[in-house]
Amino acid sequence: MEKEMLGKLERLAAEIRINSIEAIRKVGAGHIGGSLSIADLLAVLYGKQMKFDPKNPQWEDRDRLVLSKGHAGPALYSTLSAVGFFDKSWLGTLNEGGTKLPSHPDRTKTPGVDATTGSLGQGTSVAAGLATGLKMQQKDNYVYLIVGDGELNEGQCWEAFQYIAHFKLNNCIVIIDENKKQLDGTTQDILNPFDIEAKMQAFGFATQKVKGDDLVAIDEAINASKTVTDQAVCIVLDSIKGQGVPFFEEMEANHSVKFDNADIQKATDEALEVLRTKERG
Template identity: 70%
Template structure:
């Protein structure tokens, strides 16, 4: 990846953070931590890896994305808006009555959403089904399945993984966002996941692990996974909840953030100003 592409994707990731933060601050609360931890991943997928047509969201030859950790919908919406699926002004309607941007993604409401998700675990089965359908149709499209580490408390996920591995559905790239936290606290305290890479390998997956904010590493890992011909594939992201803004990384309750005090609102305003300045400077230099 050349420097220009790397910078472009880095800017895109920060635009996801910026627009997510503005949206949630405007609403007064929302799932910030898990949206931020996949910002770089979304930038690589939508900015480089996925075959998409924002002007034609239902294009038959597109790649599909299944956000099984549907609570990170605000981050996905920010990415879709930045890619041109809908106007950014729509982001301000998140979770309002009659909105096309519900709290969790709904494929019947939002252009660019391929699967309705939010009841944790079910996206894994949806992705397995999509990948099976594409294979039966002899299409070469990919399904990108994004799972949360807390979500993997659900047994349904492991049933779907077993199915994907058994049928060697290498057109379904399983991505685990290992950001170490879930709704009620640290994953290691609630239900110790141990080593996701070893577990997925034991399930029959060719598995790689990269830092969640390493754009080049994520891109190279996906490229490598696409070369695997006779095995299911998985990427484990070693990420941080609230990734990219130190205040939110360190915030204890950063799963669903409430903007209900002077300190957190000032931190949000500071982060917005910092992101806007950084984005502007890099766009001026490289774009």
């Protein structure tokens, strides 16, 4: 990756984090942990890999993104705003009555959202259906499916993965955000996922595992996935809940954070200042 492109993606990732945190803080609480853990991934997808047109959100030749872990909607909204689908001012309406940015993505409300998600597991089937339709139309567009590791508790994920693998839907790039925490604790304590990479390989996927904050490695993994012609593909992100912001990374209960005391507000202000420095390059 050229230095100029890497700098662009680093700034985009910082912007996604800043806007996600500010939008959630305005509401007073929200899913910061899982939003921040996919900020780098979203920067690579929307900053380099995906085909889309902000002026024509329903462009037929666009790539599709299915955020199956729909509680990370703030990160997706921040990304869509950053690349021009709607004005940044919308982010201040997150989860308000009548908003176009509900807590979980809704394709009927938000420009750039391709799938309504949030009931965990269902996005996997939606992505499988989208990929099947594109294959039937002999189109070369990609579907990017982002799944949470806690979400893998849902059996529907594994039904969809079996389908994707059986039909060798290599146009559906499955990306599992392994940030190792879910609502009630660590994934290992709640329902041990064991080795997700090995599981996906056993299901028939060509699987890669990369650091979730390594923009270059994520980009290279996507490129490699696109060279696979006779097998389903999966990328496992070795990420951290609250990734990119040490204060939130170190917070024990960081799945959903409440901004309900002065210490959290002060630490958040300090974290945002660091991110703004990165955003300015």
